[in-house]
Amino acid sequence: MRAIEIYRPAELADLIITDQPLPSPAAHQVLIKVVAAGVNRPDLMQRKGLYPPPPGASAVLGLEVSGIIEAIGSEVTEFTAGDPVCALLTGGGYAEYCLTSASCCLPIPKGLSFIQAAALPETFFTVWSNLFDRAKLQAGESLLVHGGTSGIGTTAIQIGKAFGSRVIVTAGSEEKCQYCQKLGADLAINYRQQDFVAAVLHHTDNRGVDVVLDIIGGDYLPRNLKCLAIDGRLQQIAIQHGGKSEINLASVLMKRLTISGTTLRPRSDDFKAKIARQLFAKVWPLLEAGQLEPIIDSVFPLTKAAEAHERMESSQHIGKIILEI
Known part of the structure; x- marks a missing residue:
């Protein structure tokens, strides 16, 4: 063969x-x-x-x-x-x-x-397992997805919306942001032109999101924690920016955050x-x-x-x- x-x-x-x-x-x-x-x-x-x-x-x-x-x-x-x-x-x-x-x-x-x-298979198995089995995403909660036009991103937008979540995404161009919104995203942030942390907090009236699904890692880790609401959950599934970062653990304690990672x-x-x-x-x-x-x-x-x-x-x-x- x-x-x-x-x-x-x-x-x-x-x-x-x-x-x-x-x-x-x-x-x-x-x-x-x-x-x-x-x-x-x-x-x-x-x-x-x-x-x-x-x-x-x-x-x-x-x-x-x-x-x-x-x-x-x-x-x-x-x-x-x-x-x-x-x-x-x-x-x-x-x-x-x-x-x-x-x-x-x-x-x-x-x-x-x-x-x-x-x-x-790869994206649907990954998104379902991480959003619902591990991050325990519930209807009515809010979700931030990085890489909104990736295979993972386009799947997470659709599944998140289908099961009752409010979905925010980041993407690297206006064209990609528009496509994410066409798929159902409530907010699409062009990370090349906007500070996604500020945009997420503004959109949520400074509350933050309940779940972050991240494929980036590296320097995104402390920024993701700033985006999370009280009792928020960060689900790390890839590390395109590398596996090392530095965070202030005080925010994890004060907001009762959960950081989890998986590979399938x-x-x-x-x-x-x-x-x-x-x-x-x-x-x-x-x-x-x-x-x-x-x-x-x-x-x-x-x-x-x-x-x-x-x-x-x-x-x-x-x-x-x-x-x-």
């Missing part, structure tokens, strides 16, 4: 097509004939040698796919060969075939294409299966009803994976970047 392999990880030119043996599913796994694969920032980090796959995971890039189940393991009962699915992976998505646990697969929502379905890839199949069940019950009906939709920025063939990475690194994209296999 064709798959993307990394040579000299720092260079885009070193994403090349290779021929690899067809994998066979273990008892709890399915083999998927991949139609489309999502591109995510962890893929870029892995390409640069900054995010090695967890033990036992495929070294091939790709954390989410859509496709057709080709074969099933001996213990799999919920799917059969021929079923169209989208799936969360620990790696291996940039290939014609990939393996994953059957518990990390979901049926493609009715009405969605394979391209759209490939944009669902190394978590167990059982943990991911729980999220999958929640999404199927609570979010899949909204996708099928057209109340939510995956936002697709662009689609590249597998042979243009390097160009897809360049598109993501430019930060000009709005929504998800997809590889069509």
Whole structure:
């Protein structure tokens, strides 16, 4: 089968097509004939040698796919060969075939294409788990999302609004801010032109927001804490500005703040299966009803994976970047 392999990880030119043996599913796994694969920032980090796959995971890039189940393991009962699915992976998505646990697969929502379905797993699993399982976001509460036009951001805006939250986002241009508001954001802040802390406090009458979902880290940490209301929760899911920062812990004490962080890839199949069940019950009906939709920025063939990475690194994209296999 064709798959993307990394040579000299720092260079885009070193994403090349290779021929690899067809994998066979273990008892709890399915083999998927991949139609489309999502591109995510962890893929870029892995390409640069900054995010090695967890033990036992495929070294091939790709954390989410859509496709057709080709074969099933001996213990799999919920799917059969021929079923169209989208799936969360620990790696291996940039290939014609990939393996994953059957518990990390979901049926493609009715009405969605394979391209759209490939944009669902990584962002929807991440946003749902962090906003509702960890940050305990409730209807009527307020949410600040950084990177409003990223795959995470466009998903968080829609899910936050669908479940009754007031959503504020940051983005890097007026065009992106307008798009976020089109998706439902109550306020979009151009962080290149405005102090987002001042804008958030002004919008909330100095109360602050209940939850911050942050992919930036670094120098954003103390600013995020200033944005939080009493009993506010900061949910850190990426660190694009680095993993180090300095804060005044007095504000954490005085406002009873909670700071939490997660990464999804190394978590167990059982943990991911729980999220999958929640999404199927609570979010899949909204996708099928057209109340939510995956936002697709662009689609590249597998042979243009390097160009897809360049598109993501430019930060000009709005929504998800997809590889069509």
